[in-house]
Amino acid sequence: xxxxxxxxxxxxxxxxxxxxxxxxxxxxxxxxxxxxxxxxxxxxxxxxxxxxxxxxxxxxxxxxxxxxxxxxxx
Amino acid sequence: xxxxxxxxxxxxxxxxxxxxxxxxxxxxxxxxxxxxxxxxxxxxxxxxxxxxxxxxxxxxxxxxxxxxxxxxxxxxxxx
Numbered sequence: 001x002x003x004x005x006x007x008x009x010x011x012x013x014x015x016x017x018x019x020x021x022x023x024x025x026x027x028x029x030x031x032x033x034x035x036x037x038x039x040x041x042x043x044x045x046x047x048x049x050x051x052x053x054x055x056x057x058x059x060x061x062x063x064x065x066x067x068x069x070x071x072x073x074x
Numbered sequence: 075x076x077x078x079x080x081x082x083x084x085x086x087x088x089x090x091x092x093x094x095x096x097x098x099x100x101x102x103x104x105x106x107x108x109x110x111x112x113x114x115x116x117x118x119x120x121x122x123x124x125x126x127x128x129x130x131x132x133x134x135x136x137x138x139x140x141x142x143x144x145x146x147x148x149x150x151x152x153x
Contacts, residue, residue: 001099001101001141001145002097002098002099002100002101002105002106002109002141003097003098003099004095004096004097004134004137004138005095005096005098006094006095007093007094007095007096008091008092008093008094009091009092009093009094009096009120009121009130010089010090010091011089011090011091011092011121012088012089012090016088016089020089032096033096033128035121035123035128035130036123039121039130041096041130042091044093047091051089054088054089058088
């Protein structure tokens, strides 16, 4: 008899998925199942928290191309 | 302002979320195949993986009845 578990299907590109996996690694509190390159199943109660964490990670990941500018000039 | 709007658009596309149910632990391929086809027919299928025998639907009530009926039918056939 198959089982059905409640949750939220998350569809995203592989780069975003990699960040989500990294976020989950700390406590394993978000992901129910890693489905494929672009899909994950996440706990119902944790989706909003995950979105907030993802925003945070992406803000931190923003880089400014100062160094590249210097090397071009030099 | 245009850059901000563009940024918001990108944020909106970061992840698409759908509430629902993941079906797993099918006894055999036939059981998986019939159930996933039924899910597709009634328009509730969101994602599937034929090699892992897994699929996700946004509604499960009708599907749960189908699984029970299918199980009963197979039992009656002596399988």
